[in-house]
Amino acid sequence: MARFIVRRVLYSFVTLFILSATIFLIVRLTGDPVALMAEASARPEDLERIRHQWGLDRSWPVQYVTFMENAFKGELGKSFNYRLPVSQLYFQRLPNSLTLGLAATLISLLIGIPAGIISAVKVNTAWDNVAKGIALLGLSIPGFWLGLVLILVFSVWLRWLPTSGAGDWRHVVMPAVALGWYFAASMLRLTRSSMLEVLGSEYIKLARLKGLPDFVVIAMHAFKNALIPVFTLAGVNMVVMVNAAVIIEVIFAWPGIGRLLYEGIFQRDFPLVQGVVIMAGFMIVAINLVVDILYAFIDPRIRLTR
């Protein structure tokens, strides 16, 4: 088990290294940030001075090495736009994003898993068709459109919920629904197909032949086996919802990481974009590690063979 974890951690470092290089290059392809940092009337000498001040006059490899050195020390650089350390900005926004991401994850799990199970157990019935309809709507309705409709209905017409911003639980409801909706649908489809596969297996047939109650067959024998792929997706989805809920956060003016990233991209704020992406990558890697370790608790075969 220890060796398994060590190996996973090493792989994680490789992943993060590749990610850092990729994002470093990509932000630099978006254009010259100095043009946005200086005033319109700035002279070429001023631009040169700013460029030098931020170290942007050095070659890319040198910049990258500096960036990586600082990253290892836990410093992600200073934002061009805010003139504050990126890590400070990130951790300021993180609680908001976690609240939204977790609420949306909860919604996606609470809708997706039970509906997926019902749909698989009652396959090819009216129940299944309803669930398939929900999945289709979930995957095809864009989050921003749903967000706007929610605002129109619950804020403008009914005046139940605030349109935007952060505050108490009422502020979370609409962005969490708009964000979790799509993921609920993907959860539903995965749970359904995973359950269908397990329900067709011989050991489920034998469980039924033992005369076990349906609840035991479905909720224990089948669901536990169907859980592993569902689990993986839930972990990755959560990280995406925490770090990349860009559109939803912009629509609901939610002060989260997604909006920070959005602003960073528009301002060509290299350190900010790099920092947010690296942190998201770090979180994905960490969540995957946790999910892998949890597998071992669900599945004894993983426990022993790796």
Place this chain on the structure above:
Amino acid sequence: MAPVLEVSGLQTHFFTFGGARVVKAVDGVSFSLGDGETLGLVGESGSGKTTTCLSIVGLLPRAARIVGGRVLFEGDELTRMSQRELRRVRGRRIAVMLQDPMASLNPLFTIFRQVAEPAFFHQQMRGRTLRARVQQLLKAVRIPSPEWRMRDYPHQMSGGMRQRIVGAIALAGGPKLVIADEPTTNLDVTIQAQYLDLLKDIQRETGVALIFVTHNLGIVAKMCDRVAVMYAGKIIEQASVRELFDDPKHPYTRALLGSVPKLGSKEPLYSIAGQPPNPASLPPGCPFHPRCREALPRCASVDPPDFHLGDGSVARCWLLDDAVARP
């Protein structure tokens, strides 16, 4: 004495394409089984053996339905029971072993849990009593040091052991009838022989009746008291093992016996010409007539009835029409 199980005129059909296509997987099957008796159910793949077994316990695929006949088990009519009532029969009074021991055990649960379930749900055993019961069952199927092995998971056991675990699960509810659906197909031959001996011993000790589904005639000769040969959803011949092997009445049975390889024989292996018929579009008359070397003209138009012969065997073949007086 009344038989444990009496199946009469059982018909199970599959309805596909919204009922547009009907496959008569089991079409008028009748047999009965006494206490402690073993019936072999033989036939090629797709002849309806497995569907017959699943019809008895009422656990059919969604597309299949029992459309006629009766299944009388210890005086209860199973085809009229609700699923709720059937659940109290399955695992407790009738146990089924499936074809593939590797796939029949849930990979995520311990052996203990899987063997204990029937006793837990049917006999309400708990705690120490349940543990003792599981150990006793594992001992009965000759799992060494059961108190340790019961904490293992299926992947930690060999194929032969897993099959014995499946046997222990079948016995856990204390059934009167065990249906074994080709339980040894996936085991190698030496393990097969051991397992069959074990089944025989257990049957002797517990007195359960056994339906043994197989396409291996050697196993039938070793295990069974009586044999029913199935072809295209019907039992075409039924007799005691001795009678069937010594004096097969139906040309199909003769062909089957003729296609068993003989040790030391230099002759090419005999095989039955043609393919088993497509159950969705059976030929008119006797379903075997296109492959039958002794077919009569009327075989192509009229399906033969059961002919009851003096020695207690039954066969469906027009060749027997002259040999017996119709009942």
